[in-house]
Amino acid sequence: MRAPFTLPSSRLLVFRAENGDGVRVHTAEYEKQLDECRVLDALVIRDAAGTALPITRVLPHEVEFGGGAATLVFDGIGALSLGAPEPGWSAEWTTPDGRAHLRALDPALRFAVSADRAVTVAASDAHADAAARSARIWQDWFAKCPLVREDLQAMTAFCWWVLGANIVSLPALQGARPVVPSKIGYVGLWQWDAYFIAIGLSHGDPELAREQLDLAFRFPTPAGQLPDVVHEEGVLASSDDLPAADRDRLRRAGSAIADPNAPVPLTKPPLSAWALRRVLEAAPATAEIRDWARRQLATIRRSQDWWFACSDLDGDGMPEYAHPYSSGLDDSPIFDGPLPTTAPDLGAYLVLQDLELARFADEDEDLDAGIHRDRAARTLGKLLDLWDADRGVFLARAAGEPVASDAITGLMPLLTGALPEPVVDALVAAMDDPQRYGTPWGLPTVAASDPDFSATRMWRGPVWINTNTLVAEGLENSGHPDRARELRERTVALVIHGGGPHEYFNPLTGQKAPTATTAFGWSAALFVDLAVRLSR
Incomplete structure (x- = not known):
């Protein structure tokens, strides 16, 4: 809430959503405020019963939901990876044009953001590798x-x-x-x-x-x-x-x-x-x-x-x-x-x-x-x-x-x-x-x-x-x-x-x-x- 979740060299910024459920995503741009740089207005993880998972911990390399049951990490500087190993879980997000989207997490989704803030979403099985790469970047920096x-x-x-x-x-x-x-x-x-x-x-x-x-x-x-x-x-x-x-x-x-x-x-x-x-x-x-x-x-x-x-x-x-x-x-x-x-x-x-x-x-x-x-x-x-x-x-x-x-x-x-x-x-x-x-x-x-x-x-x-x-x-x-x-x-x-x-x-x-x-x-x-x- 006081600092964005981000990665060195990335232009993506992730903040806790205003209502406390999920996150919102923006880009970082010269002389533009966050409201001008919206990518996702809300990104929420839901369990098999449709309940939104709360954010329970934020580390430099990952955001944890539901006590670590699901995580959000960077997959390179231009993409985010959202993963949850539980079957039947889903991701719900809203884009700045007001459209709502819902996709199954099986086991992860990759959100790639282009220079014009367009988002491409695809299934991914590389969530663990992305998390490990991000963790290494931060470990090297903190050293x-x-x-x-x-x-x-x-x-x-x-x-x-x-x-x-x-x-x-x-x-x-x-x-x-x-x-x-x-x-x-x-x-x-x-x-x-x-x-x-x-x-x-x-x-x-x-x-x-x-x-x-x-x-x-x-x-x-x-x-x-x-x-x-x-x-x-x-x-x-x-x-x-x-x-x-x-x-x-x-x-x-x-x-x-x-x-x-x-x-x-x-x-x-x-x-x-x-x-x-x-x-x-x-x-x-x-x-x-x-x-x-x-x-x-x-x-x-x-x-x-x-x-x-x-x-x-x-x-x-x-x-x-x-x-x-x-x-x-x-x-x-x-x-x-x-x-x-x-x-x-x-x-x-x-x-x-x-x-x-x-x-x-x-x-x-x-x-x-x-x-x-x-x-x-x-x-x-x-x-x-x-x-x-x-x-x-x-x-x-x-x-x-x-x-x-x-x-x-x-x-x-x-x-x-x-x-x-x-x-x-x-x-x-x-x-x-x-x-x-x-x-x-x-x-x-x-x-x-x-x-x-x-x-x-x-x-x-x-x-x-x-x-x-x-x-x-x-x-x-x-x-x-x-x-x-x-x-x-x-x-x-x-x-x-x-x-x-x-x-x-x-x-x-x-x-x-x-x-x-x-x-x-x-x-x-x-x-x-x-x-x-x-x-x-």
């Missing part, structure tokens, strides 16, 4: 799950399952294994998500982790910009790739600084060098891996240069977000005003990225670290211009005008590790203040007393695992390792309390927000990462 502290192991295993379950195949990435944020709507490789997911994967499958970064870096524009998403039909890298309604909204958000009729690049925050560093730390640095990293660094450097060359729309030396999508925090109130938005989190990420690139350059005599350190220092100066000492907050600017919203973007400058001590002290105090970020279940994405705060609305108050993780790293970089560990402990406790790695959580109750996606990729990956770090 890679990192071992962590005992109180964190069960949730780590579930989060590791989420990462395996979210592996898909994409036509634009033939032969690749992207791990998507969720098979419910988020079927694509979002750049930012790929970074966080790679960090979690690195603790058990470093090769698959590197593959996520390789895919995220594979499609830069000629100018060096990395795309927002790699999806079914290519990439999303410009507002020209958006639906007409989205382009119209963007034009209405234009300003004297941003040409409302010009295409707007769509990307994600520059955390690629940080993600690369974290992934490399998880595996021995062989010559092959070092060569791979060197190739990725060339792409990352060009991407970093792109921000300063092409996304500094007012020419003041501080790049801006030209579109909310490029921030990863699409619905944050800092984007309620005209575009572009000068944001403290972007400034912090750019400083961190240049400092990481300088560290990589120090390890390679052919590269110049000074270029990156000098630019980081200049960007830090621009970032400090956003500090409002009277309010104790870093404020964003909308087309040059201050934005009053007290959002979590204002805590990200801690990542630089270079803020003046009074600024660090003020930000740490804000995390303890129940009127701001000291809510019962972690750091809300908008301060609790801010007029824009909502405990349940995306990016306007709920707690996200990635923002908690980044702030914890910022605390460590800024000389507060004990506070960093405390925030990490609170974050893993939140996921356990909330029942799984949801997309975002209510900061007042610690439960899943109503509109949040379940079994969410970066929440799962970062829980794994936090669990490993807390277990050392």
Whole structure:
């Protein structure tokens, strides 16, 4: 009910039916919700007397009915097998067109689903073999799950399952294994998500982790910009790739600084060098891996240069977000005003990225670290211009005008590790203040007393695992390792309390927000990462 029954690389999702009897089947598709991707509205097993068998157990490789009297398993990535050894039992199902179907189970039925969601049903005597193959796939995957502290192991295993379950195949990435944020709507490789997911994967499958970064870096524009998403039909890298309604909204958000009729690049925050560093730390640095990293660094450097060359729309030396999508925090109130938005989190990420690139350059005599350190220092100066000492907050600017919203973007400058001590002290105090970020279940994405705060609305108050993780790293970089560990402990406790790695959580109750996606990729990956770090 909180996560689909699925298989790595499969596009089929199985959920418990709303009435509790049987299951419903959907496909996983880019930017489509479950109701748009219906395959079977109800699939029920009935015994010889016509009684529906209840679901009694769900394992990664099979759904059991009637205490194991019948099972549902995957038969390859595009088919399901339903088997029951008892004579006289049957399967009943309803298709989205409202038609009801009834077939005998003797001993099994195979439901093959095509790309257009059409279903072909045939008798099968290979149910046991299909179940064994599916079980082996999951056994091999769980064998890679990192071992962590005992109180964190069960949730780590579930989060590791989420990462395996979210592996898909994409036509634009033939032969690749992207791990998507969720098979419910988020079927694509979002750049930012790929970074966080790679960090979690690195603790058990470093090769698959590197593959996520390789895919995220594979499609830069000629100018060096990395795309927002790699999806079914290519990439999303410009507002020209958006639906007409989205382009119209963007034009209405234009300003004297941003040409409302010009295409707007769509990307994600520059955390690629940080993600690369974290992934490399998880595996021995062989010559092959070092060569791979060197190739990725060339792409990352060009991407970093792109921000300063092409996304500094007012020419003041501080790049801006030209579109909310490029921030990863699409619905944050800092984007309620005209575009572009000068944001403290972007400034912090750019400083961190240049400092990481300088560290990589120090390890390679052919590269110049000074270029990156000098630019980081200049960007830090621009970032400090956003500090409002009277309010104790870093404020964003909308087309040059201050934005009053007290959002979590204002805590990200801690990542630089270079803020003046009074600024660090003020930000740490804000995390303890129940009127701001000291809510019962972690750091809300908008301060609790801010007029824009909502405990349940995306990016306007709920707690996200990635923002908690980044702030914890910022605390460590800024000389507060004990506070960093405390925030990490609170974050893993939140996921356990909330029942799984949801997309975002209510900061007042610690439960899943109503509109949040379940079994969410970066929440799962970062829980794994936090669990490993807390277990050392």
